Amino acid sequence: MSDPLLKIVGLRKHFGAVRACHNLSLEICTGETHALIGPNGAGKTTLLNLLSGDLKPDAGQIFLDNRDITRVPLYHRAHLGLARSYQITSIFPQLSVEENLLLAIQAHSGHSFRFWKKAVSDPQLRRELEPALERVGLEHRARDRAAALSHGEKKQLEVGMALACNPRVLFLDEPMAGMGPGGSVELGKLIAGLKQQMTIVLVEHDVEAIFSLADRITVLVYGEIVVTGTADEIRSSAAVREAYLGEEEPC
Ligand SMILES: Nc1ncnc2c1ncn2[C@@H]1O[C@H](COP(=O)(O)OP(=O)(O)OP(=O)(O)O)[C@@H](O)[C@H]1O
Numbered sequence: 001m002s003d004p005l006l007k008i009v010g011l012r013k014h015f016g017a018v019r020a021c022h023n024l025s026l027e028i029c030t031g032e033t034h035a036l037i038g039p040n041g042a043g044k045t046t047l048l049n050l051l052s053g054d055l056k057p058d059a060g061q062i063f064l065d066n067r068d069i070t071r072v073p074l075y076h077r078a079h080l081g082l083a084r085s086y087q088i089t090s091i092f093p094q095l096s097v098e099e100n101l102l103l104a105i106q107a108h109s110g111h112s113f114r115f116w117k118k119a120v121s122d123p124q125l126r127r128e129l130e131p132a133l134e135r136v137g138l139e140h141r142a143r144d145r146a147a148a149l150s151h152g153e154k155k156q157l158e159v160g161m162a163l164a165c166n167p168r169v170l171f172l173d174e175p176m177a178g179m180g181p182g183g184s185v186e187l188g189k190l191i192a193g194l195k196q197q198m199t200i201v202l203v204e205h206d207v208e209a210i211f212s213l214a215d216r217i218t219v220l221v222y223g224e225i226v227v228t229g230t231a232d233e234i235r236s237s238a239a240v241r242e243a244y245l246g247e248e249e250p251c
Pocket residue numbers: 015018019020038039040041042043044045046047
């Protein structure tokens with residue numbers, strides 16, 4: 001395994017009596033696809049929120065390339081190369097697919113939102129549009145309103161928007177949620193392609209997808225790590241079986 005790109009040390013986030021993240025330490029290596037799994041309420045989304053900067057921890061530290069980013073605000077983390085696609089779609093339904101992507105490209109290129117009108121015709125931004133559309137397989141939908149996309153295509157667009165800042169680390173929160181089998185196959189292919197280009201931290205309930213996509217998997221229960229390992233190690237782990245007691249398969 002290569003050097004850690006993200007290092008999490010003693011991270012803690014409690015909500016009253018709920019220990020959503022409890023003294024958690026973990027290293028995410030450069031280039032790996034790392035999945036977070038665990039039963040409902042295990043703290044997967046909380047950990048993603050802490051890493052992306054959506055939440056502030058009560059204690060602990062997060063390092064990116066040995067730099068302490070624990071107190072770095074959300075918007076600044078994007079400039080450092082951390083990007084996130086959310087569980088709930090964050091696209092603009094009334095805008096076209098290309099307008100959504102242009103907006104994301106513009107936001108990350110340092111331009112002000114006040115100049116949005118210019119973005120559609122800005123040749124420099126438009127040059128970045130074609131590869132951005134291709135990257136998520138939405139060239140044929142460029143002029144369609146985002147509201148008209150299928151659920152899977154919306155997810156593809158959302159990932160495309162997160163990719164606009166050319167991230168080093170992409171956080172994906174349940175990308176397959178609400179997707180039919182066809183949609184998850186498409187999105188699985190998209191993520192498999194991205195795997196070669198960046199580090200990915202993925203929260204997902206689709207076990208098949210996780211086992212085929214993830215290089216390593218961390219199992220969380222009650223805000224703590226039960227085990228981290230490869231798909232084979234997770235499958236054969238007695239600790240995981242115990243953590244999921246009563247459940248046939250990890251979810
Ligand atoms: N903003 C909040 N305020 C209070 N409690 C919260 C908040 N966010 C999360 N929690 C609690 O923290 C615990 C962990 O929640 P979290 O959403 O991180 O779990 P999860 O593993 O992502 O669950 P799921 O698989 O159901 O999405 C849960 O008990 C949840 O109710």
